[in-house]
Amino acid sequence: MxxxxxxxxxxxxxxxxxxxxxxxxxxxxxxxxxxxxxxxxxxxxxxxxxxxxxxxxxxxxxxxxxxxxxxxxxxxxxxxxxxxxxxxxxxxxxxxxxxxxxxxxxxxxxxxxxxxxxxxxxxxxxxxxxxxxQAAYTRMDRVPAADRGIYPRKGYFFENMIQTTRGCPYRCEFCTVTAFFGGTYRCRPVERILEEVAALRRAPGYVFFCDDNLIARRDHVLRLLDGLRGHRLRWVCQAPVTLAKDDDLLRRMAEAGCHGVFIGFESLRPENIEVMGKRHNKVEFYEEAVHRIHDHGIGVHGSFVFGYDHDTPAVFDQFLDFAHRTALDGAFLPVLTPFPGTRIHRRLKAEGRILTEDWRRYDMATVVYRPRGMSVAELQEGFWKVNAGFYSLGSTLRRLFRPSGLRRRSHIIFMPMNFGHIPAVRKARRAFTPTPEAA
Ligand code: B12
Ligand code: SF4
Incomplete structure (x- = not known):
C-alpha cells in the first residue's frame, strides 16, 4: 500500500x-x-x-x-x-x-x-x-524506535523527540493527559531508549524528551542519565517543579547534557492551584526553584495558564514581575483552554460558561469560555499583553543578559528561542481575530 x-x-x-x-x-x-x-x-x-x-x-x-x-x-x-x-x-x-x-x-x-x-x-x-x-495500555517494551526517516530533511527545529515514559501520576483539572492514559505512569526499558538515541540521524545534537514528566520514577531516570552521559547531547525535557528540590538529580541531569526544563507552574495564585488540583505546586517555592535549577546551568521554560477562576486583570503584570525577578528563560503563556475530555470542560459546560465548540478556536490563544475574575475581553487582551511583554526585546535582555547568568549553557537554546518568538508574537497578534464576545 x-x-x-x-x-x-x-x-x-x-x-x-x-x-x-x-x-x-x-x-x-x-x-x-x-x-x-x-x-x-x-x-x-x-x-x-x-x-x-x-x-x-x-x-x-x-x-x-x-x-x-x-x-x-x-x-x-x-x-x-x-x-x-x-x-x-x-x-x-x-x-x-x-x-x-x-x-x-x-x-x-x-x-x-x-x-x-x-x-x-x-x-x-x-x-x-x-x-x-487496544485491549490494554501499550506494554512499554513494545514502543518501537520512531522512524524519523519519514520527516522532511528541512523544516523542523527539534526533530529528535523521544519518549521515555507515558502518562502522569497527577490529575490536573485542565489536562487531557490523565484522561488519556488513565493515571498510569509507564517507563520504556532504558536500553531501548539509548538504542534510539544512538541511532539519531542528527546526533550529536538536540533532543527533546517529550514525556509529560521525565522524573516520576527516580530509579528509571537515573539509569537513563547514566546512559546518556557520553552521547554529547543537548537536551530538554518536561518535569514538575518538585525537581528543584532534588539537587543530586539536577546535577546528574546537567552532567548528562540537560539544557532546559519545561515546568508547569500554571499560576502564581495558590487558590488557582487548589482548584486545578495540582497540589505538588507550592507557589512560595517557585522563585527559589528557578534559582536552584539555574545554579546547574539549566534553563527554565515556565508554563503559566491565564484565566483560572481566581485570576484578575492584575495577574499579567504579576507574572511579568516574577519572570524578570527570576530571569525566566522562556515561557508558554496560554489562556485556559477547556479541551474536550477534561474535567474543566465538563465543569465549565455545566456552569454554562463555554462560548464556542468550534475546535479551531481551541488554540490556547483564543478565549473560548467566560472567565470569572475578568471579562472575556480583558482576558483576551491580557493574553496578548503578557505574551508581547515577555517576548519583547527589553524583557529578553533583562532576563537573559544579566551578568550572573551570561555564561549559562542553556542560552544556546533559549536565546534563539526568545528572539524567534518576538516577531512571531507580533505577527500573530496583528493577524488575530477575536471572538465576538472579546471584540
Ligand atoms: C511533546 C508535546 C508537545 C511538543 C511537540 C508538539 C508536536 N508537534 O508534537 C510541544 C511542546 C512543541 C507542544 C506544543 C503544543 N502542544 Co503539545 N504535547 C506534547 C505531549 C507532551 C506529548 C505528545 C507526544 O509526542 N506523544 C508521543 C506520541 C508517540 O504519543 P501520542 O501522540 O499520544 O500518539 C500515540 C497515540 O495517541 C496514537 N495516535 C496518535 N495519533 C494517531 C493517529 C492514528 C491514525 C493512529 C492510528 C494512532 C494515533 O498512537 C501513538 C502511539 O501509541 C502531549 C501530551 C501527551 N502526553 O500526549 C501534549 C499535547 C498533545 N499538546 C497539547 C497542546 C494543546 C499543544 C499546543 C497547542 C499548546 C502547547 N501545549 O504548547 C502546542 C501546539 C504545537 C504544534 N505546533 O503542534 C495538548 C493537546 C490537547 C488536545 N486535546 O488537543 C496535549 C495533549 C497536552 C495537554 N496537556 O493536554 N506539545
Ligand atoms: S498538567 Fe502536567 S502534572 Fe498535571 S496531569 Fe497534566 S501532565 Fe500531569
Missing part, C-alpha cells in the same frame, strides 16, 4: 502557524516505525508544505490535536472523495470518536502501538473496522 501520513496545518497566521520553531508529531513517526517495509510511506506536514490531494495514496493516516481536528477532517473528506481510505487517531479523536468517525473509515481510540499491525492488515484486505481500541 501507499500510506500517506498527514499532519493538518494551523489556521493561517495563527500563533503556531507563524512561529518558526516547528515540531514533528512523534505519533506518526512511531506508527511509521511499526509499519512493515513493504509499504510505501510518504508524509506531509501542512505547516511545512501544502497537501497534494492527487498523490493517490491507498491509506491516509491523520493525527490531530483538538485545534487541528477540523482541518484534519477537511483533508480526510477530500482524500475519501478521491477513493482513499482514511484512519484518524490521536488525542482529539480519542475523546470524540463519533465526531471523527464522520470523516474517517476508521477511528483509533487511545494508544495504537500494539494494534497498528492489525489495522494495517485490515486496510490491506479492504476490511477496516470503524473503531479500534
Amino acid at each position: 501507499h500510506i500517506l501520513f498527514v499532519v493538518p496545518g494551523w489556521p493561517r497566521d495563527s500563533f503556531w502557524d507563524v512561529l518558526c520553531f516547528k515540531f514533528p508529531p512523534l505519533a506518526l513517526a512511531t506508527l511509521a516505525g511499526l509499519t512493515p517495509r513493504r509499504h510505501r510511506l510518504s508524509y506531509v506536514d501542512e505547516s511545512l508544505a501544502p497537501v497534494d490531494f492527487d498523490l493517490g495514496p491507498d491509506l491516509v493516516v491523520i493525527s490531530a490535536m483538538t485545534p487541528l481536528a477540523p482541518r484534519g477532517y477537511e483533508i480526510a473528506d477530500a482524500f475519501r472523495a478521491r477513493g482513499a481510505k482514511v484512519v484518524i487517531g490521536g488525542i482529539h479523536a480519542s475523546n470524540l470518536p463519533e465526531e471523527a468517525g464522520r470523516h474517517a473509515d476508521a477511528v483509533v481510540v487511545g494508544e495504537a502501538d500494539e494494534i497498528w499491525p492489525e489495522i494495517l492488515a485490515d486496510a490491506e484486505r479492504g476490511r477496516l473496522k470503524p473503531l479500534y481500541r
Whole structure:
C-alpha cells in the first residue's frame, strides 16, 4: 500500500502557524516505525508544505490535536472523495470518536502501538473496522524506535523527540493527559531508549524528551542519565517543579547534557492551584526553584495558564514581575483552554460558561469560555499583553543578559528561542481575530 501520513496545518497566521520553531508529531513517526517495509510511506506536514490531494495514496493516516481536528477532517473528506481510505487517531479523536468517525473509515481510540499491525492488515484486505481500541495500555517494551526517516530533511527545529515514559501520576483539572492514559505512569526499558538515541540521524545534537514528566520514577531516570552521559547531547525535557528540590538529580541531569526544563507552574495564585488540583505546586517555592535549577546551568521554560477562576486583570503584570525577578528563560503563556475530555470542560459546560465548540478556536490563544475574575475581553487582551511583554526585546535582555547568568549553557537554546518568538508574537497578534464576545 501507499500510506500517506498527514499532519493538518494551523489556521493561517495563527500563533503556531507563524512561529518558526516547528515540531514533528512523534505519533506518526512511531506508527511509521511499526509499519512493515513493504509499504510505501510518504508524509506531509501542512505547516511545512501544502497537501497534494492527487498523490493517490491507498491509506491516509491523520493525527490531530483538538485545534487541528477540523482541518484534519477537511483533508480526510477530500482524500475519501478521491477513493482513499482514511484512519484518524490521536488525542482529539480519542475523546470524540463519533465526531471523527464522520470523516474517517476508521477511528483509533487511545494508544495504537500494539494494534497498528492489525489495522494495517485490515486496510490491506479492504476490511477496516470503524473503531479500534487496544485491549490494554501499550506494554512499554513494545514502543518501537520512531522512524524519523519519514520527516522532511528541512523544516523542523527539534526533530529528535523521544519518549521515555507515558502518562502522569497527577490529575490536573485542565489536562487531557490523565484522561488519556488513565493515571498510569509507564517507563520504556532504558536500553531501548539509548538504542534510539544512538541511532539519531542528527546526533550529536538536540533532543527533546517529550514525556509529560521525565522524573516520576527516580530509579528509571537515573539509569537513563547514566546512559546518556557520553552521547554529547543537548537536551530538554518536561518535569514538575518538585525537581528543584532534588539537587543530586539536577546535577546528574546537567552532567548528562540537560539544557532546559519545561515546568508547569500554571499560576502564581495558590487558590488557582487548589482548584486545578495540582497540589505538588507550592507557589512560595517557585522563585527559589528557578534559582536552584539555574545554579546547574539549566534553563527554565515556565508554563503559566491565564484565566483560572481566581485570576484578575492584575495577574499579567504579576507574572511579568516574577519572570524578570527570576530571569525566566522562556515561557508558554496560554489562556485556559477547556479541551474536550477534561474535567474543566465538563465543569465549565455545566456552569454554562463555554462560548464556542468550534475546535479551531481551541488554540490556547483564543478565549473560548467566560472567565470569572475578568471579562472575556480583558482576558483576551491580557493574553496578548503578557505574551508581547515577555517576548519583547527589553524583557529578553533583562532576563537573559544579566551578568550572573551570561555564561549559562542553556542560552544556546533559549536565546534563539526568545528572539524567534518576538516577531512571531507580533505577527500573530496583528493577524488575530477575536471572538465576538472579546471584540
Ligand atoms: C511533546 C508535546 C508537545 C511538543 C511537540 C508538539 C508536536 N508537534 O508534537 C510541544 C511542546 C512543541 C507542544 C506544543 C503544543 N502542544 Co503539545 N504535547 C506534547 C505531549 C507532551 C506529548 C505528545 C507526544 O509526542 N506523544 C508521543 C506520541 C508517540 O504519543 P501520542 O501522540 O499520544 O500518539 C500515540 C497515540 O495517541 C496514537 N495516535 C496518535 N495519533 C494517531 C493517529 C492514528 C491514525 C493512529 C492510528 C494512532 C494515533 O498512537 C501513538 C502511539 O501509541 C502531549 C501530551 C501527551 N502526553 O500526549 C501534549 C499535547 C498533545 N499538546 C497539547 C497542546 C494543546 C499543544 C499546543 C497547542 C499548546 C502547547 N501545549 O504548547 C502546542 C501546539 C504545537 C504544534 N505546533 O503542534 C495538548 C493537546 C490537547 C488536545 N486535546 O488537543 C496535549 C495533549 C497536552 C495537554 N496537556 O493536554 N506539545
Ligand atoms: S498538567 Fe502536567 S502534572 Fe498535571 S496531569 Fe497534566 S501532565 Fe500531569
